[in-house]
Amino acid sequence: MVSSTSSTFDFVVAANRLPVDRSVSLDGTVTWTTSPGGLVTAMESVMRDREAAWVGWAGFPGDAPAPFDDGRLRLHPVGLSAEDLTDYYEGFSNDTLWPLYHDVIVPPTYHRSWWNAYRRVNERFAEAVCEVAAEGATVWIHDYQLQLVPAMVRDRRPDVRIGWFNHIPFPPVELFAQLPWRAQVLRGLLGADFLGFQRPDDARNFLRSCRAVLDATVKGDTVRWQGSDDGRLGGSPRVARAAAVPISIDAQGLRELADSPAVRARAAEIRESLGNPQVVLLGVDRLDYTKGLRHRLRAIGELLADGEIAPPEVTFVQVATPSRERVEAYRTLRQQIEGTVGRINGDFSHLGDTAVHYLHQSYGREEMAALFQVADVMLVTPLRDGMNLVAKEYVTARHDGGGALVLSEFTGAAEELHSAYLCNPHDIAGLKETILRAIRDDHEEKRRRMRMMRRQVRTRDVQAWADDFLRALEMAPARPPRARRSISRLI
Template sequence: MSKTIFVSNRLPVTVSKHESGLEYKESIGGLATGLKNYHEQGSTVWAGWPGVAQDDLSEEESSSVADTLRNDYKCLSVPLTSDDIEQYYHGFCNETIWPLFHYFTSAVEYKKETWEAYQRVNRKFFDSVDPLIEEGDTIWIHDYQLMLLPQMIREKHPDVKIGFFLHIPFPSYEIYRQMIWRDEILQGLMGANLIGFHTYDYVRHFLSSVRRLLGHEHSLYKMQLESHVVQVDAFPMGIDYDYFAKTPTKENASQETMDFVKSTQNVRNIISVDRLDYTKGIPDRIKAFKQFLSNYPEYREKVRLNLIIAPSRVGIEKYDNLKREIEELVSEVNGEYGTFNWMPVWFFFRTVSQDDLIAFYRHSDVLLVTPLRDGMNLVAKEYVASRTDYKGMLVMSETAGAASELGEAIIVNTNDHEAIAAGIKMALEMPEDDKMDRNKNMHRRISRYNVKFWAEEFLNTLQGSPEEKIHTEPLDRLTSASSELDLAYRTANKRVLFLDYDGTLVGFKPTPDQARPDRELKQLLTTLTEDPKNTVVIITGRDRFTAEKWLGDLNLSIVAAHGLWFRPAGGEWTMTLNIDNEWKEAIRPIMETYTDRTPGSLIEEKDYSIAWHYRQSEPDIAAVKRNELKEALMSITQSMTVGVLDGNKVIEVKDTRVNKGHGAHLMLRQGNFDFVFGAGDDRTDEDMFAALPEHAYSVKIGKEVTAARYRLKSSADIRALLGRFTQVSGEVAEDAAKSK
C-alpha cells in the first residue's frame, strides 16, 4: 500500500532530556497543525530531527527515542549530532540561506565547511528515509533546510511523487545569483515534481533563476526535464481558522494575561507579535510608533504599543545586539513621551501561548505587522481570525507574503516611518462600517483557505502532477555487453556513424568559437576511425572552414553547413547543391538590428547561411526579441528559397533544400552499410534521423520530442557510448587475431 512521507527539519514532536528522563512534547500551529489530520489518519510517516542531539543520548536512550517516536507518533527520527546542528542549521541555514533569501546580503556568510555540513545533513536525511520509500509513495519535503533532498531521492527513486514547499521567500535573481552554490541548490530542488511557494512573486523569482542559471524554460509554470516534469505554483499557507475564531478567551487564557488585558481598558491597544529576528523590522516599527506620537500628539496617553517578542537564538551576538537595540529604542520612546500615569510601549520578551495571544488579539484595536521581508506571516491571519467582532484593523508592510492575500488591510512601506504612522492613525480612526466590511472579506478568505485546505490543495496537485515523462535510456543499458546496440555493432562488417558536433560531441559553449574539440574527443574519434569497418561522418551546421580547421586532420568524412558541403576522408570539399547568396543582403540588416537591440547576441555568417545566436543574452529580453526577429524573417523569406530554422538558442536562415538529411543521403548512397548509427541533439538532426534506414540506431541528446530510437542526457553520455564502441572494436580485432 502506498504511503505519504513528510520530511522536515524538525518533527512535530520535540524530545528533550532532563534529569528525570526523556520528555516528548507535541508542537502546535503552523506545519504541525496543517498536516495533523493526514498524519494521524492516513498511511503516513513523518521524518525529521527530534530536537535532541544524538551525542547527548546514550545508545539505550537513542534507541528508546527512535522506538517511541515510531510507535507512538508515527515519526522517523533523523539522528543529528551537535556538530551537525551547529554547522548545518546555525551555520549554513541561518548564516547563509536565511539572510540571502530575506535580502540581507551584507549579513550572508559563505563558509565551505558549513556548505559541506549542509550537504552531509541532507544526505543523512536521505539515508534515513531511503529504506522506507516504495514504488507509488508520495514524499513531501519542507523548507530551506532540505533543498538538496528532492534530487537525492529522484536519483534513487525516479518513479515516486516528490513535493517541496519553501516556507520563506525566494529572492529575485539578482539576489539569488550571489549564492556561491546556487546551481547545486536549484538542481536539488528540481528533483521535485511539484515546488510550492507562498506567493506568485516567489514563483516568478524561482523560474527566473532556473531559466538564467540552468537554462530551463517553462510553459505555464511547467518545465520538462530529462526524467520528469517539474511544476511550480503558489500555495499561500493558511491557519487553523476555527481554533483562533472559536477558542473561548476567559477559560483558556492565563490569569496573568487576563489581568493585563483588564488593565488596558482605558487606552487603545496596538499589538506587535514577532520572534526576535533582524528580518522582522522591529526597530523600524518602534521608530514609526515614535513618529506617530510626534505627528499626532492628540493620541498621547490614549494609545499603547504592546511589543511581544519571542526569544530566538539567545547567546548569538547578532541577536543579542538586536535585543539591546530594541530595549534602547523602547526606553527612548518611553523616556521622551511617557508620563507618571502612562507608558507608551510595553515590551514583553517571552514566549506567549497561543491561547494568551488570542486574548491579546481580541483586546487590541490594531495589529502592527511590518517585517522587512517575510515569507507569509501567519500572525496577521491569526489576528484577523481572532477578531470575530470584525472591529480590529491590520496595518501590514507590503513585503509580508500575507499582503498579497489580505489586500483589505492597511498596506504600508516598511521603510517609511511616516507612512506607518499615518497607517496607525487611519486604523484607529477608520469608520466602523468600513472596518467591518474589510474584516468580513478577510474572514471569508482565510476561513476558506485555512491550513487544512492548503495541505490538501498541495497534495492533490502533487498527486495530479504531470505524468508525461521523456524516457532517457540509462547509459549502462546501452553500453552493456548484452544490449541490442552493442551486439549489432559487434557483429557488423560495414558501419557508418553520423555524429552531430555542437550539443552532441561537445557541450554548448557561450560563443560558437569556444567549442573547439578537446584532446579527449580527438583521441576518441581517431580510435573510432582506426577500425577499418567504421566510416565516421561528422554532420554539422558549422561552416566548412571551421570544420576543416578543427577536424580536418582526422581520417573522417565531414558534412558541413547542414549538408551543403561534403568532404570525404582524405578528399576535397565539394558543394552538394548550386545555390547563391543574394538573399543575404535582405536578411543581414534585419539580424544586425536585433543584434544591436539584444545585448549578448551575435551573428555568425557562414558560406550560405546566417545565424543569430542569443545564448549569452538576458533570457527575458531574448525571448521577446527572438519572437520578433523570427516573425520578421518569416515575413521576408516567404517568397524566397530560404527558410528560418529555430535551433537551440539560435535562429538560422538557410536554403530550404539544404539539411542534414540531404547530407546523410550522400554517404548512405556510397556503401551498403549493415550498421547505421546517428546521434544529434536539436531539431536540425531530426532531418538526419528521418533519412536513416529503418534498421538504423539513432540517439537523441536531450529532452526534445524526437524520432530517434534512443535518448541520452548529455554529450558526456554519447562520448561514453562511443568509447564503448572503440572497446568493442578492440575486442573484435583481438578475437579475429586469435582465430588466425
C-alpha cells in the first residue's frame, strides 16, 4: 500500500469502515492488513478487478491519514474524533438504530446530541464521496450508519447515480415510528436512486414507512415524494426504487480455501484437540444480543441436564467475537454469557471432557474454514439478523457433503436456505428438538439437505449479488433535472 495523489473514480463505495486495519510496529512503521469483517469479505471479490475508491473511517480516533492505494483500490479515510466515536458510532448507530432495527430486543436510547453527531459525521462522509466521485460516477453507500449520506451527496452531485444497501433488517413502521428523527432518516435515504435490502419484508417495511411518515406515494416497489423545507408535499420531486437483493459470499474462493491441504490438516488437529468427539456442535457469532447466544446456551444446558447429549461424545464450541465492548448492553451480555458457560461446565464437564468450549476472540479465514469442517452441526440461531453469512460460509466449506445446519427462521439466510433445520430460537423446547434432529437424522438425509443449500449458495454468490444490485441501480427510475431546493436541508 502506497500513498497516492488525489484523483476521481467512476465507482465509489462508502461504508463506516475502510476494508483495512492499521498496525504500528515498535519502530513506528505503519502497515495495513485486510479487515476480517463481513462487508469486507463480501465486497472483496466485487472490488478486485475495478479501479475504484472506498470512503470510510480508518479505525482509530483522530485526524484521517492521507488517501492511499491498495492495489487498484483507492482508500480515502474519513477522520472521526473520540467524541464522534462515542456519539455517532457507539451512541446513535449502535445504541439507537441497532436495537430499534432489531425488533427492540433491548430498548433503544434517544439523545439529541447523538443525532447531531450522526448528522455531522454523515455530512463528512458525503463531502469525501463527492471529492473522489468522477462526473457521472456510480456511488454505492452501505448500511445504517450512513442513512443521511444519499441525500447529502445528491444535493452536491446531481450527476452521480446513488445506491444504498442495508445489511441489517429494516423495522416495521410500528417500530420505526418510535425514532424521533424518523422523517429525516427517510428523507436522507430518498436521495438514493435504488435502495437494496436483505429480505422482501425489509423493502416493504421501508416503503410503508415512507407512506406513513412522509405521506409519500408508493406504487409497487417505487416511492415518489415531493418534499419541502417543512416536510409537506409540493417541493422537489423524489423517485426511488426499493427491493430485496440478498447478499452472499465468495463461494468459489471459500471452497478452494476449505479444500486446501493446510486447512484440512488444521481441521484434523482441532478435532483431535477436542478429544475426537462423535459430534461437534459449533456456534460462530459476534458477541451481540441479537445473535441468540443466551437462548442457545439455555438449550444446550437443558439437553445436557436431560441426558440427551453429554461429553465426551458430544461437545459444543462457541466462538464469540468481541464486539462494541464500550457499549453497556454488550458488557452486560458478555458477563451473562461467561457466567452461563461457567455454570454449564461446572455442572456437566469432567476432567479432560469439556461440555462447552467458549472462545472470546477473532479468527482468520483459514481457521474458520477449518472449524466449519470440524462442525457436525452448525448452530446459527439469531433472534433477528439481516442475512447471516456464517450460515452460507458453513454449507460452502463443507465440500465433503457432511454437516447439518440449524438455522433461525428470523435470519435473511432462512429465506434462501430452505433445506436447513429451521427453528424458532425463542422456543427453547423446539430448539432442543431441532438440534437433536440435526444430530440424529440419517446420513443421507443430511447430505441431501446440505447438497441443496450448497447449490443455492454456489449459484447465488457474492458476484451475483453485486451484479443484481448494480443492474437494479442502473435501471432505477430516471431522475428529474436538479431542483433548486436543497434536499439535505430537509434532514
